[in-house]
Amino acid sequence: MRVYVVDNGGQWTHREWRVLRDLGVEARIVPNTTPFDHLGQVDALVLSGGAPDVASEAARMGNNGEYLDRADCPILGICAGMQFMAAHFGGRTGPAARAEFGRTRLYVDEEDQLFVGIPKEFDVWESHNDEVKDVPEGFQALAHSETCAVEAMRSLRRPLYAVQFHPEVENTAFGTDIFRNFLRAVEEWRR
Numbered sequence: 001m002r003v004y005v006v007d008n009g010g011q012w013t014h015r016e017w018r019v020l021r022d023l024g025v026e027a028r029i030v031p032n033t034t035p036f037d038h039l040g041q042v043d044a045l046v047l048s049g050g051a052p053d054v055a056s057e058a059a060r061m062g063n064n065g066e067y068l069d070r071a072d073c074p075i076l077g078i079c080a081g082m083q084f085m086a087a088h089f090g091g092r093t094g095p096a097a098r099a100e101f102g103r104t105r106l107y108v109d110e111e112d113q114l115f116v117g118i119p120k121e122f123d124v125w126e127s128h129n130d131e132v133k134d135v136p137e138g139f140q141a142l143a144h145s146e147t148c149a150v151e152a153m154r155s156l157r158r159p160l161y162a163v164q165f166h167p168e169v170e171n172t173a174f175g176t177d178i179f180r181n182f183l184r185a186v187e188e189w190r191r
Helices: 013-022 064-070 080-088 175-190
Strands: 002-007 026-031 044-047 075-078 092-108 121-134 139-144 152-155 160-163
Touching (some): 044 064
Antiparallel strands (some): 139 152
16 A cells, blocks of 8 residues: 655654554655646555644645545545645634644544544644634534544545544554554555
8 A cells, every 4th residue: 555645844744654654554755746646656645734824824735735636545634734624625724712732632523434443532642723613514523622623524525534633643542543544444445
């Protein structure tokens, strides 16, 4: 299986690559300026986190919009990747009422594919000032925290998934399991 991590300037992009590699995936980091046609045969994409304020600096997210529009493979958006995905499909993002940095308790509302076999609540690692306020039409919120109503979401029409927190860091409990569940969704899509 081949999964590319789209580098949006996140501080933990290499950790996303490493988790995928450790799970036995052929993983590669690609700049977010890579033209879609240059991606080649890929089974899934991960849109990494990053520093841009998606609402006012969307251009710094490079070709993420093209990837979302043209890729027919599963995509996982993380942090800014999630915010961009939501905004791109008509959802609303904006400054968090209370920015989340560090350990936060996550509450799973819908198990869906990302949270199969994972407890209904656990600690995750956050690093964001902005958040998704409203999911796009055709998307479903999957999890929340005490201060953020949308900590995870998925499209009901396509294999698009997203999380606000950082499953790639060791401070997130069950982070590797979330990546493993995403890869299972990719396997199902490939069949």
